[in-house]
Amino acid sequence: MGRNSSGNRGTKDGGGDYKGKITNVGPLVEMTDPQMYKATKQAISRYHAVLGVRQREVKLADFPGAYGVHVTSGDGKSKAVYLNRSHFNQGAKRVASDHAANYTSGWSTHTNKPIAHTVTHELAHATWNEHLSGANQRAAGKEIRTLYRSWMRDKKKSGYGKYARTNVSEFWAETVTKAVHGKSDKYTRRVKAICKKYNL
Numbered sequence: 001m002g003r004n005s006s007g008n009r010g011t012k013d014g015g016g017d018y019k020g021k022i023t024n025v026g027p028l029v030e031m032t033d034p035q036m037y038k039a040t041k042q043a044i045s046r047y048h049a050v051l052g053v054r055q056r057e058v059k060l061a062d063f064p065g066a067y068g069v070h071v072t073s074g075d076g077k078s079k080a081v082y083l084n085r086s087h088f089n090q091g092a093k094r095v096a097s098d099h100a101a102n103y104t105s106g107w108s109t110h111t112n113k114p115i116a117h118t119v120t121h122e123l124a125h126a127t128w129n130e131h132l133s134g135a136n137q138r139a140a141g142k143e144i145r146t147l148y149r150s151w152m153r154d155k156k157k158s159g160y161g162k163y164a165r166t167n168v169s170e171f172w173a174e175t176v177t178k179a180v181h182g183k184s185d186k187y188t189r190r191v192k193a194i195c196k197k198y199n200l
Contacts, residue, residue, distance in 0.1 A: 018069035022082055024062040030085075031060065035092040036115070040083070043116030043181075047123045050180045051195045058119070060085045067098075067118040070125035076133025081122040108161040109174040111181035124176035127200045129169040140198040144172055147190055151175075159183055 031037040040058075048054055057080035063069060067087045073079040088095065092115055099114030111117055128137050128144065148168045151157060159182060164174035172191065179188035194200070 018063070018066070018071050018082075020063055020065070020069075022061045022063045022069070022071070024060075024085060025082070026060050026085075028058060028060060028083075032089045033091040036088055036090075036095060039092055039115040040088065040119055043113065043119040044123065046113075046116065047120050047180055051127065051176070051192065051200075053123070053127050053195060053200060057081065058083065058123070060088060062086070068122040070122050070129065072131050076131060078126040078132060081119075081126055083118065083122070087118075102161070106161055107163055109164050109178050109182065110159045110161070111177055112183075113181040116181055117177055120177040120180050121173045124173040125169065127176070127195065128172055130167075131169075136198045136200055140194050140200060143194055143197075144168060144191075147187065147194075148172075151187055157185070157187065159185070 028037060028040055031040065044058060059080060059082050061082040062085050063082065066084060068081065068083045070081050071079045087098075090098075096114045099108065099117045102108035102117075103110045103114065108117065111120075113120075128140055130141065145168055148171045151160075151171060152165065159178060161174065164171045175187050175191050176195075178185075179191050182188070
C-alpha cells in the first residue's frame with residue numbers, strides 16, 4: 001500500500017491486503033485529468049507486458065490513508081486494486097511531484113515513472129503478497145522470503161526506499177515496481193523470474 005498524500009506512512013495493512021472502508025468505487029475513466037488517466041492505463045499495460053500478469057479489477061475509490069490499496073476476497077484470492085480518487089484526481093503533475101518527493105526522502109524505491117509507481121505497486125500486491133492463498137502464491141512465497149532475507153542483509157544494494165523494508169510483501173511490491181519502471185539489478189531480475197516460474 002502506498003504512502004498517503006499527507007506525508008504519513010499510510011494505514012498499516014500488513015502488506016498488500018487492505019481491510020479499511022472503501023466507498024465511491026468507479027471506473028478509471030472518472031479521472032478528471034486526461035493525462036493522469038492515460039499514464040495510469042499505460043502503467044497497467046506496462047505491468048502486463050513486463051510480467052505477463054493480468055489484473056482486470058483496477059478502480060478509483062475513496063478510502064483514507066493511502067494512494068492505493070489491494071484487497072483480497074474471503075478465500076484469499078486477489079479481488080481488486082483501488083486507487084485513491086482524491087490523489088489521482090490531483091492531476092499528473094501533482095502526482096508526479098508527490099512521488100518524486102517520496103524518492104528524495106528515501107521512503108519509496110526509485111523508478112523512472114513516478115506517476116506509475118502506485119499503480120504498479122498495488123498490481124504487484126495483487127500478483128503476490130502474504131495474504132494470497134493460491135497454490136502458486138504459496139509456492140512462490142518460499143523463494144520470495146529467501147530473497148527478502150538476502151536483500152535485507154545486502155549493504156551494497158541501491159535505489160531502494162525504506163518502505164521496502166516494512167515486510168516481505170512491501171519488499172515484493174517495491175522490487176516489482178523497480179523491475180517494471182526502474183534500474184535493473186539482481187533483485188529485480190529475480191522477481192521477474194519468480195513471476196514467470198510460478199505463473200503468478
